Amino acid sequence: MQRLKTAGLTLCHDIEGEGNPTDLLLISGIGTQMLWWKDSFVKTLAGRGFRVIRLDNRDTGLSDGFEQSGIPDIQSMMADRAAGRGLTPPYRLEDMADDCADLLSALGVKAAHVAGGSMGGMIAQLLAIRHPNRVLSLTSIMSGTGNPALPGATPQAQAVLLRPRLSPETDREGWLDASVSGALILGSPGYPEDPADLRRASEASLDRAYRPSGFLRHYAAVMAAPDRRPLLNDLRLPVTVIHGAEDPLVRPEGGRDTAAAIPGAQYHEIPGMGHNIPPALEAQIADLIAQTAARA
Template sequence: MTASVARANGIDIAYETFGSADDPPIVLVMGLGTQRIGWPDELCAQVADAGRFVVRFDNRDVGESTHLSELGTPSVLDLLPGRRPPYGLSDMAGDVVGLLDALGLDAVHLVGASLGGFIAQTVTIDHPDRVRTLTLIMTSTGRRRVGRPHPRVLGRLARIRRDPAATRDEAVEQTVEIFRLIGSPGHPFDEGRVRELAGHSYDRGYDPDGYRRQLAAILAQPDRTADLRAVTAPTLVVHGLADPLVGTSGGVALARTIPGARLMGFSGMGHDLPRSLWPTFAAEIVDHTAGATEPSQVRT
């Protein structure tokens, strides 16, 4: 594993790589307020050991990448529909493309989870020549009628996030509470790993204001349905059948909209990456990216 920082799209993007740069590149894009370490080391290593060059990075406003504090903190009113966010998904997609440029990667296999899936879709739509294959995990199309969270879960999340943690211990406890709420009911809850990940994330760059700026970008995202119908990148859609945060209808809508997309639904999986499924995820990503050497095109 090698860590570094690249100048990309006018900001600094912190990233790590696994495996040989001579192998086909896979870029992993993580979700809301979650740092690159949300992609488990073991999962990344399994994919790299199968002959892939794996890149994971911190999105803007999290971890060791640039935090855009000068853009301010969105208020509750700023999170309402129709309000202009500090930045949008296209800006975050531009970060990904800027990182590819900095690393000298012309076209990659792109994997996005949750918000990372929104970003990966946007990269594929806006820059189809940079994407060989697309893997979308626990995400949706941006259409308001699909992928809706369970109201009970949304209310409890809002309560947990209402007051930022004042200490490291509080941040860890909040994270444990969140993952007990949105995690996979059909798989063991790995509290030890969640606590370790939460503590490490706090030490690397705890930023509740950055979380709100990312959330504003999500809430202002467009419906990508029409654009997704024109995507020709081979696409794998992975979704938990017990996901309370991005409903299963989001993954189904993606698979129905993107021509030729393949849907894999996992019983008992919620809105996380349960340890028991890491070998399966790794094998599916490796299989999906095998033999795809040409970037996607968009039908006109």
């Protein structure tokens, strides 16, 4: 993993499959590090011929943070949004999309195939909208359009994001227990993962970086994002939308709405899949990304 100074800030990134001919950028979701894309999945993608670039978004992992911007009051923002008042987050998803374009430039990559998961899918959509010459194909996974009319998360899934959080500095085991329980709530009921594996993954992320205020600034950026459907309707590139039929956080309607908004988009709703990419689905999703790239 390397830290690279871009036009705006320093971003941490990792490359798998160096020497492969086809660049693929992976963008992860809210508050998550590049480790959200499991090594096994990244290696599977490299086996499909991709030079896989994954990054820590701003405010996560080992990339630059925005602690100077303060901690947004999410409850007040929710009240403002419900009242129809405008929101002013510390930064916007558009800024995070520009970060991705800056990273590609710093790496000397003229254009890449792009895949994003959850909030990363929103960022990937905006990267294609704002920098169309940099995106060869787009795969939006477990994401949405910002359409306010769509159903929200289940109460259990919403609680995973907003429940009071333990500090791992004072209760490491309790923090890990909560992390595993949250992953099980959001995960794929048709493809359950071993809690011990989830715990090891949580430990690896915790020991690499712990940045809870960055999660809240990400959350504020998602809340403030406008409906992207009018802009998505102007996209002209190969697009695949992948969504879990059992996703409790971004409901399947979000994926269907994304595919309906983008001309020519192909939609794949996977039974039993929740808000994650379980190991059992890695090959299938890698194949869909590869097929999308082949359409370019």
